[in-house]
Amino acid sequence: MAERIRLVVQGTVQGVGFRPFVYRLAREHGLKGFIRNTASGVCIEAQGDDPAGLRRFRRDLERKAPPLARIESMDVFPVDVLDDPDFVIVQSKSDGAVETLxxxxxxxxxxxxxxxxxxxxxxxxxxxxxxxxxxxxxxxxxxxxxxxxxxxxxxxxxxxxxxxxxxxxxxxxxxxxxxxxxxxxxxxxxxxxxxxxxxxxxxxxxxxxxxxxxxxxxxxxxxxxxxxxxxxxxxxxxxxxxxxxxxxxxxxxxxxxxxxxxxxxxxxxxxxxxxxxxxxxxxxxxxxxxxxxxxxxxxxxxxxxxxxxxxxxxxxxxxxxxxxxxxxxxxxxxxxxxxxxxxxxxxxxxxxxxxxxxxxxxxxxxxxxxxxFLHGKLRQIRRSRGYVPAPVLVSGDGPQVLGVGAEIKNTVCLLKERHAIVSQHVGDLKNFEAYEHFHCVRDHLQRIFQASVELIVRDMHPSYLSSQWAEGQHSLPVLAVQHHHAHLASCLAENRCDDPAIGVVLDGTGFGTDGTVWGGEVLVGDASGASRFASFEPVPLPGGDAATAHPWKVAAGYLHHACGALPELDFLEGRDRAGVSEILDKRIGSPLTSSCGRLFDAVAAMCNLCCDSAYEGQAAVELMQAAGRLDGEPFGWETSRHDDGRLLVHHGPIVLGVLAALRSGGTVTHISRRFHVTIVELFYDIVSRASVDTGLKRVVLSGGVFQNPLVFEGLARKLEHGGFTVLTHSSVPCNDGGLSLGQAVIGREFLKGRYRGVE
Known part of the structure; x- marks a missing residue:
């Protein structure tokens, strides 16, 4: 007797040759019925006299699908037998909620x-x-x-x-x-x-x-x-x-x-x-x-x-x-x-x-x-053409959430069912055209996937334009989440990990819960919340955000903090030393930062490699280029316990070690190599201590500093050799381009009543 089944296939099955593939496959197996695109994917009805033939058809749908097709689910239902003369492709229907990709x-x-x-x-x-x-x-x-x-x-x-x-x-x-x-x-x-x-x-x-x-x-x-x-x-x-x-x-x-x-x-x-x-x-x-x-x-x-x-x-x-x-x-x-x-x-x-x-x-x-291509995988630096809007699959389902990213390297993320649809690179929202593009991309993403968002998630920094836009959407609730917690959650999400981890999150800037600028953080937790296990001690940044374009000013802040005054160094010749010293002495316009990225800037400027940046991250890039590889003994560092219980990493010994190496005639290459070794050894030590305290052996590496191959590969290998399971980014960038994913999964935890923030 004839049997007929209906198959509802979801995934990337439109625009990739899936319908003609199914048509040819059905004819090959002698089946009747139809296939059509719908808003919920692809609907197939297949009818045949041989149940084994229907089973082979279902098997071949998955085994022989076109190379660009991605079948994520295939639900099968028995239906009434019809008098179809052949197998045909019928016109698409656009009714219903959009679930296809x-x-x-x-x-x-x-x-x-x-x-x-x-x-x-x-x-x-x-x-x-x-x-x-x-x-x-x-x-x-x-x-x-x-x-x-x-x-x-x-x-x-x-x-x-x-x-x-x-x-x-x-x-x-x-x-x-x-x-x-x-x-x-x-x-x-x-x-x-x-x-x-x-x-x-x-x-x-x-x-x-x-x-x-x-x-x-x-x-x-x-x-x-x-x-x-x-x-x-x-x-x-x-x-x-x-x-x-x-x-x-x-x-x-x-x-x-x-x-x-x-x-x-x-x-x-x-x-x-x-x-x-x-x-x-x-x-x-x-x-x-x-x-x-x-x-x-x-x-x-x-x-x-x-x-x-x-x-x-x-x-x-x-x-x-x-x-x-x-x-x-x-x-x-x-x-x-x-x-x-x-x-x-x-x-x-x-x-x-x-x-x-x-x-x-x-x-x-x-x-x-x-x-x-680093550490055995292709890694995204900027995720756009060729990858967007292919979803990042997350481990669970839940309410629809929109993460609106950060200020620089902005992306937005629509979290819908198990699909985290991270947008293409938008850019630096301080630029008017980029902010206009932010609106275009965000609206397009929600329109083509007919989103019914229940929550908007933004960065905790109140001055980011993405944050200000979110706060202006009075029809929806808004959640502000801490920048580095979003980095941790992003990496866990793309690795489909719901369990807590030790997160080493290193970048240039991120608004902290204490009002200072964070960026050299070791967090312990998951998407629902985290605690700050360790961080660099904060140092003054003369001139605030503007100093990030002038690494010599950043270096002045670190040297002033370590030495109490600015020493004689080549990179300070011709600079306004007196003006910067006065700012630092009086703590005028010098917000505190624990940023790891700023420490790279400071060392690059001290080595006279890059004192004024022409693009974001230039100082760190040139410092890495000078090193070429890891080699030499690390500079020293010290730790203490902060009043809130976290481990405080004092980088004064690192800065003084670099200063001594420069004064003794050390080459920039040798100093840079030792500095990179220091970062690897330092954070391996902190992770080991966090593991002892928590019992965790799972480590997340996230943040823009991990675009540095020496730091990323060096620390990942050392952790793996030490018996740790290391989770890293490959589907989304480790920099702020992946931040919207973390925001969205944190937002879903909030809607489920499990969010506790960063403690």
């Missing part, structure tokens, strides 16, 4: 690349070629179900040839929503520096011709614009730096192919895999010496941010142009990426010499993801 933007697949470069193919040289296995997704979606009328492709009417492919379940382009060809799809246009259209038959050729002459061209990709320049041209790269206001921070480069990447950089198997992956992120690779790229691309840095061409337009440009192009976000310093044509022309006036644009709208901007 939108796939990220995906790099050009191998099949489309071959067609793009095949003179006999009807899409030869077409810069918008795509199929169900590749192309734009998240950045063109207005709402779901993910169907063409709900995307920014709705204005392009398919020609008969594309229409046939679109409706043919045996085609690779069946229901590929961005499907198009030169007859019916988007088109390229070249604009001059003022935004006027230039009459030319070959817009990419015009752009490349100007790049070869040293020009800077804004190129519209999938999630927004890049600023492109010849990476081997010193003058062009220097010009780009001046115009963009990015004096020293490294630029990313796009190289022609994997072979070119290997000529410029060393590649491990994991790094090679990341470059070639569908996500196609920027990967920070170790540079080979003596290659031909301009030194101005990544000055003083032994790593180079490299990506491969991921869109068909990029492939066409790299096939015909220089083997390496600077491809940096199209913005002025600290602004979000430009993604609208008119906006790009306006915002990039005086930066770009021309614009290579197209008429396919980008619905929401999404920058390139930046990653690094």
């Amino acid at each position: 939108v796939p990220p933007d995906i790099a050009l697949c191998g099949d489309c690349r071959r067609e793009l470069l095949d003179p006999s193919d009807r899409r030869y040289g077409y810069p918008f070629i795509n199929c169900t296995n590749c192309g734009p997704r998240y950045t063109i979606v207005e709402k779901i179900p993910y169907d063409r009328p709900f995307t920014s492709m709705k204005g392009f009417v398919m020609c008969p040839d594309c229409e046939r492919e679109y409706h043919d379940p045996m085609s690779r382009r069946f229901h590929a929503q961005p499907d198009a060809c030169p007859v019916c799809g988007p088109r390229l246009v070249f604009l001059d520096a003022q935004g006027g259209a230039v009459d030319c038959d070959d817009p990419p050729g015009r752009a490349l011709e100007m790049i070869r002459r040293g020009a800077i061209i804004a190129v519209k990709g999938i999630g927004g614009f890049h600023l492109a320049a010849d990476a081997a041209d010193d003058r062009a790269v220097e010009l780009l730096r001046r115009r963009k206001g990015r004096e020293e921070k490294p630029f990313a480069v796009m190289v022609r192919d994997i072979g070119t990447a290997e000529r410029f950089c060393f590649l491990s198997p994991g790094e090679r895999e990341a470059l070639l992956s569908p996500e196609a992120p920027v990967v920070l690779l170790r540079r080979r010496a003596g290659r031909t790229l301009s030194e101005h691309v990544a000055p003083g840095n032994d790593r180079l941010g490299v990506m491969l061409p991921y869109s068909p337009l990029h492939v066409l440009m790299m096939e015909r142009g220089p083997e390496a192009l600077v491809m940096t976000s199209a913005n002025a310093c600290d602004e979000p990426i430009a993604f609208d044509n008119d906006e790009a022309v306006s915002r990039l006036e005086g930066i770009a010499d021309g614009f290579l644009v197209h008429d396919r709208p980008v619905h929401v901007g999404c920058d390139d993801s930046v990653t690094v």
